[in-house]
Amino acid sequence: MANKKRSEIRASARDILRDEFSEGVDLEWEDDLLNRLIRITLDEVEIKMPYEVKQTTLNDASSTAIVTTADSKDIDISEITNLIRVRNWRPVEFAVGKNPIRWRNCFHFADIITLDIDFLPAGDEAVYLYLLKKHTLTDATSTLGATAASVLLKGVCARAARGRGREQINSLNTGGVNVGPRMIEVGEMWMDEYKKALKTEALEDNYEVLPRGVS
Numbered sequence: 753m754a755n756k757k758r759s760e761i762r763a764s765a766r767d768i769l770r771d772e773f774s775e776g777v778d779l780e781w782e783d784d785l786l787n788r789l790i791r792i793t794l795d796e797v798e799i800k801m802p803y804e805v806k807q808t809t810l811n812d813a814s815s816t817a818i819v820t821t822a823d824s825k826d827i828d829i830s831e832i833t834n835l836i837r838v839r840n841w842r843p844v845e846f847a848v849g850k851n852p853i854r855w856r857n858c859f860h861f862a863d864i865i866t867l868d869i870d871f872l873p874a875g876d877e878a879v880y881l882y883l884l885k886k887h888t889l890t891d892a893t894s895t896l897g898a899t900a901a902s903v904l905l906k907g908v909c910a911r912a913a914r915g916r917g918r919e920q921i922n923s924l925n926t927g928g929v930n931v932g933p934r935m936i937e938v939g940e941m942w943m944d945e946y947k948k949a950l951k952t953e954a955l956e957d958n959y960e961v962l963p964r965g966v967s
Contacts, residue, residue, distance in 0.1 A: 799836070801954065806883075820876065827864065828863060856869060
């Protein structure tokens with residue numbers, strides 16, 4: 753199933769909130785507003801449901817492989833973008849291409865990962881890192897799968913409905929005195945669903961202590 757782009761999230765939110773396009777009628781929620789709500793909500797979602805990446809290359813122009821430095825257990829990861837943290841569970845594969853896989857512990861400080869091994873690597877040996885990163889979400893591209901997109905959508909609808917309800921309470925409108933409270937009620941319902949889904953779908957990344965300092 754294809755990842756959900758930002759434009760699809762906006763369209764789904766409008767469908768849920770019954771904000772459908774009609775010629776000559778302004779949309780209740782413009783793209784810029786929904787994009788801001790999507791960004792705010794995504795900041796929460798990606799902490800619980802991050803983008804899982806097996807990092808084999810850095811994100812610089814030359815796509816330099818992640819490799820060891822001769823006689824050092826340290827690896828510089830300063831070029832890796834959008835990093836939330838290194839995965840707790842089996843974070844490093846080194847040496848690569850072995851069967852069974854040679855998982856390693858590591859120690860992460862600032863922009864340096866230190867391999868927990870009892871030998872000094874040679875230079876330019878490949879290393880695979882298993883990382884949790886921020887999602888990419890634009891109208892053109894997305895790393896957001898169906899489950900994370902569904903959770904995000906609940907949060908966006910909640911924030912959109914609550915915000916509009918408060919605006920309606922604080923301004924004159926032709927919808928009647930109960931329109932604002934009803935919209936806030938819808939927003940609170942979606943917020944409850946969002947919080948439940950965020951808790952249920954949160955990534956379980958339990959730390960597994962591998963044998964220390966092995967060769």
